[in-house]
Amino acid sequence: MEIIIGRKGNQKTPITDPTVSREHCKVFVNPDGTFTIENLSQLGTKVDGREIIRATARLNSRLQLGQSFSATLLELIGDPSASSRNAVINNDNPTHSQVKTVNSQDSTQEKTKAYNISHLRKVWEDYNRTNVEMAEKQRKINLSRTGLGIFTMCAMPTIFFFGPVGYALTAIGVLGNIFSFVGMRNAETAMERQRRQDAFDDAWICPNPNCGHSLMAKNYKMLLRNFQSCPYCKCKYIEK
Secondary structure, three states, X not given: OEEEEOOOOOOOOOOOOOOOOOOOEEEEEOOOOOEEEEEOOOOOEEEOOEEEOEEEEOOOOEEXXXXXXXXXXXXXXXXXXXXXXXXXXXXXXXXXXXXXHHHHHHHHHHOOOEEEXXXXXXXXXXXXXXXXXXXXXXXXXXXXXXXXXXXXXHHHHHHHHHOHHHHHHHHHHHHHHHHHHHHHHOOOOHHHHHHHHHHHHHHOEOOOOOOOOEOOOOOHHHHHHHOOEOOOOXXXXXXX
């Protein structure tokens, strides 16, 4: 059994927090009654206060998604044990319709299709390039603010020794700090970053139109190297 948790997930309790990704993490029900939590979002997932990529949890474990959303696993997915018991009973006594469904699934598996994933290269490159540009812009702003702060501190004492020259240097430092402040105001906001992340999540999906699940690979290189098929619909990935 597999449950996707997020604003567009299939968990029991709806999530509307904008800092939570559409598909933020994935929950697997283990045979021993525990659960495996796998992070799917760049914004991170915490289990009982610990940042995870993949970890084991229980129903009373507390999940923190994004910046502020927090809930126990039980609150999010309920107790799936009852459904599991019903599933076991139904499997032991399959009806005609259930047998027909299984046969249909077997037939679908026999017709496994291959889908081209080359378009995902551009999706990843555009997203990664913007991340790098934003990080470089932030680095330059931080350097400018630090340098101008030091310049202003050094320029102010010159007022006592050089008079008008000191005032001029101090004014340059103040104007530089104002320019740096304006640059900070024009930097990417948290909401803009979330919208960009959501756009990436919407595009970074299985190319099978009947599937559309988020890809487990975190970048295109990993997708080519480690994933040859979709873990959900089992379609094959090819690059043309």
